[in-house]
Amino acid sequence: MATTTPVSIQLATFPHSHSQSPDDLSPTSQKAFPLDVFPVSEPISAPPSYSRQSPAPRRWSWQLPDADKVETVLWAAVPLVFYAIAFALALGLLVSQAEGYTFLSVVEKNGSGRLDYYIMNACSTTPDSTKRVCDSRAVSASFAGALSRVGTYLPGFASLKLPFYSRQTPAIFLSALVLLIASFLVYLPLWTLAYFPTTRTIPAPVVRFYRYYCSKLFLLSALFAFASFILTITIGIGYKLYMLAYVDDFTDWYALAVYKTGSKTINWTAQVGKGFDLVWAASTFQALIVVALNISLHNGLDERVEWPESDLKTGF
Numbered sequence: 001m002a003t004t005t006p007v008s009i010q011l012a013t014f015p016h017s018h019s020q021s022p023d024d025l026s027p028t029s030q031k032a033f034p035l036d037v038f039p040v041s042e043p044i045s046a047p048p049s050y051s052r053q054s055p056a057p058r059r060w061s062w063q064l065p066d067a068d069k070v071e072t073v074l075w076a077a078v079p080l081v082f083y084a085i086a087f088a089l090a091l092g093l094l095v096s097q098a099e100g101y102t103f104l105s106v107v108e109k110n111g112s113g114r115l116d117y118y119i120m121n122a123c124s125t126t127p128d129s130t131k132r133v134c135d136s137r138a139v140s141a142s143f144a145g146a147l148s149r150v151g152t153y154l155p156g157f158a159s160l161k162l163p164f165y166s167r168q169t170p171a172i173f174l175s176a177l178v179l180l181i182a183s184f185l186v187y188l189p190l191w192t193l194a195y196f197p198t199t200r201t202i203p204a205p206v207v208r209f210y211r212y213y214c215s216k217l218f219l220l221s222a223l224f225a226f227a228s229f230i231l232t233i234t235i236g237i238g239y240k241l242y243m244l245a246y247v248d249d250f251t252d253w254y255a256l257a258v259y260k261t262g263s264k265t266i267n268w269t270a271q272v273g274k275g276f277d278l279v280w281a282a283s284t285f286q287a288l289i290v291v292a293l294n295i296s297l298h299n300g301l302d303e304r305v306e307w308p309e310s311d312l313k314t315g316f
């Protein structure tokens with residue numbers, strides 16, 4: 001039968017190990033919590049207090065606009081401004097009845113009598129009244145009503161040397177205005193498609209038509225504006241020569257009638273008014289429209305209408 005031998009186990013001792021007394025294990029003992037582990041050299045200060053500060057004022061930074069963008073806006077606005085001014089002047093010279101913009105005026109020097117001629121009608125004020133009476137406007141203008149109210153105060157046959165009617169002049173000025181409107185109506189879709197290529201305000205068939213014939217439509221718009229300019233300037237020159245002839249005839253016949261009566265006082269004078277300034281201004285802006293449209297065509301605005309995909313980001 002086998003015998004068992006007892007084995008003794010001896011724990012290893014460490015050189016720095018030492019026995020601890022019960023006092024060392026007390027909670028207040030310095031050996032339980034040595035001070036060299038958590039050194040306290042300075043007192044802990046309180047967290048800093050944050051005061052509410054008002055935000056700094058925002059500074060707006062102004063940047064100069066892009067030169068190409070400014071040029072695009074200017075070239076887009078110039079033809080429209082020319083159209084607006086030319087239309088206002090052409091319409092104004094047709095319907096204006098202002099005393100300062102007559103085409104022919106027969107005025108009494110020492111009284112209130114006057115006879116004013118316009119394109120589509122005439123206005124008169126008798127010497128014994130201050131009320132100004134204007135005839136109705138008509139394309140076939142008749143000046144007989146206004147002339148009859150003042151003619152009785154003119155001696156001899158002087159009143160017969162003033163115009164009684166005007167047939168062609170109002171119709172030609174009106175035709176020039178219609179051509180100007182037609183030019184604008186042709187140009188407006190071109191302008192819209194050039195600067196707003198993704199617009200949906202124009203019907204699709206019209207868009208396809210304008211993109212296919214854009215260069216020819218530019219020329220057609222310029223042609224309408226040029227025809228309006230030609231009609232305005234030519235009829236303006238002709239109408240002024242027409243009125244100047246009446247001024248000379250009236251002056252001679254009135255002086256003769258006064259001489260026949262034994263008087264030497266000239267009370268009535270005839271003169272061409274400032275209404276022709278409206279004619280020259282309207283024709284000037286019509287010519288500027290033609291120039292602006294040709295410059296737009298030269299700068300390739302028709303290509304922007306025809307090929308919008310290559311220039312979609314250059315609009316407004």
